[in-house]
Amino acid sequence: MTEPSKKTLLVVDDDQDIRQLLCDALSQKGYQVREAEDGHQMWAHLEAETVDLVLMDLYLKEEDGLNLARDVRERFIMPIMMLTGKGDETDRILGLELAADDYMMKPFNLRELTARIHALLRRSVQVPPVDIHTVNQDHECLRFGSWVLDLTARLLQDQEGKLVTLTLGEFSLLEVLARHPDRIFTREQLIEQSRGLETEVFDRTVDVLILRLRRKIESNPKTPEFIKTQRGLGYFFQGPVRAS
The missing domain is CATH 3.40.50.2300 (Response regulator)
Incomplete structure (x- = not known):
């Protein structure tokens, strides 16, 4: 074994x-x-x-x-x-x-x-992406819209308990943005603060991960509700975000 x-x-x-x-x-x-x-x-x-x-x-x-x-x-x-x-x-x-x-x-x-x-x-933290996860009350969570980002278990689920599979880079990027609602981050700042991007260092990495996140959490990725683009500067997460 x-x-x-x-x-x-x-x-x-x-x-x-x-x-x-x-x-x-x-x-x-x-x-x-x-x-x-x-x-x-x-x-x-x-x-x-x-x-x-x-x-x-x-x-x-x-x-x-x-x-x-x-x-x-x-x-x-x-x-x-x-x-x-x-x-x-x-x-x-x-x-x-x-x-x-x-x-x-x-x-x-x-x-x-x-x-x-x-x-x-x-x-990495391996969690089966198909099982419904009940948020532990002791876990640190961020709530926005109908989403719950469980920072302790490193999981994202909707209000019905359905898990959304995120890669390490996606989760780390979402965590940085959601922890600081309405703060504009440059791409360089996001790479620096996101643990999941340490090895993804070439141009456009952040743009690609933002695209992937929008496809997973936005009702309409072309007109995002949460992850906004600040032209010429970078990205920001539009609140409100509730911590629990």
Whole structure:
């Protein structure tokens, strides 16, 4: 059995050499590493045991890694790191917009990769996104509109108790904004204050995460009620926000 303190990583890549390299390197860092060459093997691992983080190749031979990552995100909340050999920033933005929490290019530096994995795991809290969660009265919560942001359990749910799955970056960004209603933040300030953005440092990251959040919490993302844009300056969260 896996030791309670040992995190399990799942490497999804159709290149056997890459899988072997990652398995060897990450195992030496104390991780329990599983591997899959396609979606079928990936789902078998995810359904058989608890996986703490998924490393997903963006370009698989027979499948689209982005679609697989999006499917994983719909059912699980563990961090997802995308890996790819292409350098187009559009791919990076698209990967983050769909599902990923971080992104690295091949060939990658193993030291940097393991550091990013460690950072993602340190911030992650796995909670089944499909179960109805009853807010504990002892939890610190922020309430706005029909939403409850549980800061203690790091969950977002509507007034009926239905959970909304947020990535680490999305939750951290929403927390910063909701804690300071009506305060305008620049993109740089949001990156600096949001724990979930430590490894997402390229341009437009904040814009992508704002877009994702609006799709999840706004009735009409094109005319947002909560997350507003201050042209030329940044973003702010329109109150009121009630703490409880």
